[in-house]
């Protein structure tokens with residue numbers, strides 16, 4: 001199932017990638033937004049894209065783990081469960097395929113992970129301070 005943003009990406013693809021103007025999705029989107037998008041269509045993309053970019057940066061630092069196998073988790077947005085229920089986000093284990101559905105939105109996760117990222121950095125700073133002190 002396509003959400004609104006995916007539909008826009010789809011249209012950008014059809015217009016600029018399928019016609020051979022570019023092979024780059026980001027470039028196709030930029031062209032679509034500049035030339036074709038209605039004001040309504042601008043909104044979901046501009047809200048979501050920087051969030052996804054930020055999320056990728058954070059996930060490089062944090063790397064949430066699977067409860068089952070300790071595999072690395074990957075985030076998916078607009079995930080559907082087996083019954084077709086839609087969740088704003090889900091974590092998928094790259095190792096065992098376990099899926100953790102969540103009602104939190106991408107921006108709520110961003111806030112939470114941002115916080116965790118900061119805590120981790122603080123802890124790391126504490127630990128490295130402690131290491132220099134003889135026991």
Ligand SMILES: [Zn+2]
Pocket residue numbers: 066067068069070071093094095096097098
């Ligand atoms: Zn797993």
